[in-house]
Each structure stands twice: as C-alpha cells, then as structure tokens.
Amino acid sequence: MSIHPIVVYGEPVLHRRAEAVTVFDDALRTLVSDMYETLRASNGVGLAATQIGVGKQIFVYDADDEDAGVRRRGVFINPILVGSKVPEGRPDAETESEGCLSVPALDFPLKRSEKVTITGVDENGETVSLAVTGWFARIMQHEYDHLQGTLYVDHLQDRWKRRWKRAQKAEGFDRPGLSWLPGVDPDPFGHDAVDEGADARGPGAGEA
Structure with a gap:
C-alpha cells in the first residue's frame, strides 16, 4: 500500500466529473487499498479518487456513524445518491461546518440533506448500499x-462564500500544482496534535 499526495482546490481534476469505473481488476483493488491508507494517514473521514489526482468514480470512508452507533468503513464505486430536501435557513457554524482535505486548514458551514441513500459497487463489483442520516449523511x-x-466550498452562500473567496486568494488555492502528503507534511487541521485514539475528525478531514 502507498500513501498518495492530496491535491488542493486549484487542481483541474477536482473540477471535472469523474469517469465511471469499467474494469474491476488488481490495479483497481490496489488503488482502493492505497486510498484507505491515504485516508488513514490524513486523519480524514472520507477520500475521493479525484483528491489524489485520479479521475475515477471512487470514494472511500472510515468514520463513526453516531446516529446508528456503529463504525462504518467502505468504498463506493460508480455511486448514485438520493437525498432528502435540504433544510432552509442559514447553516449553523457550530453544528454544520465542513472541512475538506483539498481545502486544507479551512472550514465553513453548509446546509445538507439530513438523510441520504447511496448505492454503488465495491472493488470486486459487488453491490453496496447505505441509508444514513445526520453527520454521516453529510460525509456521503x-x-x-x-x-x-x-x-463543498462551491456550495457556500452569502458571507461564507465571501470569506472563502478571500481565503482562496490569500492561500493561493486558485492555482494548480499544490498538494500535501499525509503522514509527512503537518496535518493542516491539527489532528496530529489530538490525543491518539480520539476521533476528532470532521467531514472530509474535515474530509469528507
């Protein structure tokens, strides 16, 4: 298994729809294993293939589902997601904030569907499906x-969108070619300072 660099917002692959996976072979299974290892090293909760520069319809996740009281770890390939209506109103900065491994060191609040059903296949082509709520639905x-x-920052509204645009310019996140290597570079969300064994990760690394 290998840990891959995580590309940052300005990288074009992050802004293109990923291609469907059509070949299920050892190379795919190695890629999925590498994604799990990269996710583990990043202290995130989810990782898409596009975040390591691979434009394929794959994401992995490993996080507590607090509503269900279980730990979930898995992969979705070629997923289809159906969500409930997104609640109206302003997002709460304390309970509805997200972060992203490809937008390092930042987090912003965003309204999301409270319940989703997601279906797809795993690395062996077997059907997988989840119906989840709350924070885990946000990760999906x-x-x-x-x-x-x-x-997620592309969905921001009002003052949060303005704050993101200012941060994007200040950090140079609009430029391609930026990346960071989990386990080698400092954790941009400070999770390497959290006591070992504590699950203080947010969606995306906030990543989801």
Missing part, C-alpha cells in the same frame, strides 16, 4: 460531490 454527500467535480 461531501464525497459524492467530489465525483461530480464539486467541492
């Missing part, structure tokens, strides 16, 4: 969006 939406060429 975050990762699914990546495969459509959309990052």
Whole structure:
C-alpha cells in the first residue's frame, strides 16, 4: 500500500466529473487499498479518487456513524445518491461546518440533506448500499460531490462564500500544482496534535 499526495482546490481534476469505473481488476483493488491508507494517514473521514489526482468514480470512508452507533468503513464505486430536501435557513457554524482535505486548514458551514441513500459497487463489483442520516449523511454527500467535480466550498452562500473567496486568494488555492502528503507534511487541521485514539475528525478531514 502507498500513501498518495492530496491535491488542493486549484487542481483541474477536482473540477471535472469523474469517469465511471469499467474494469474491476488488481490495479483497481490496489488503488482502493492505497486510498484507505491515504485516508488513514490524513486523519480524514472520507477520500475521493479525484483528491489524489485520479479521475475515477471512487470514494472511500472510515468514520463513526453516531446516529446508528456503529463504525462504518467502505468504498463506493460508480455511486448514485438520493437525498432528502435540504433544510432552509442559514447553516449553523457550530453544528454544520465542513472541512475538506483539498481545502486544507479551512472550514465553513453548509446546509445538507439530513438523510441520504447511496448505492454503488465495491472493488470486486459487488453491490453496496447505505441509508444514513445526520453527520454521516453529510460525509456521503461531501464525497459524492467530489465525483461530480464539486467541492463543498462551491456550495457556500452569502458571507461564507465571501470569506472563502478571500481565503482562496490569500492561500493561493486558485492555482494548480499544490498538494500535501499525509503522514509527512503537518496535518493542516491539527489532528496530529489530538490525543491518539480520539476521533476528532470532521467531514472530509474535515474530509469528507
């Protein structure tokens, strides 16, 4: 298994819809294993293939589903997601914030569907499906969006959108060619300072 660099917002692959996977072979299974290892090293909760520069319809996840009281770990390939209506109103900065491994060190609040059903296949071509709610539903939406060429910051509204645009310019995230290597570079969300064994990860690494 190998840990891959995670590309940052300005990289074009993040803004293109990923291609469907059509070949299920050892190379695909190696890629999925590498994604799990990269996710583990990143202290994130989900990782899309586009985030390591691979334009394929794949994401992995590993996180607590607090509503169900279980730990979930798995992969979705060629996923289809159906969500409930997104609630109206302003997002709560305390309870509805997201982060993203490809938007390092930042987080912003965003409204999401409270319940989703997602179906797809795993690395062996076997059907997989989840119906989840709450925070775990947020992770699924975050990762699914990546495969459509959309990052959570692209959904921001009002002052949060303005704050993101300022941060994007200040950090140079609009430029291609930026990346960071989990386990080698400092964790941009500071999770390497969290006591070992604590699950203080947010969606996306906030990544979802």
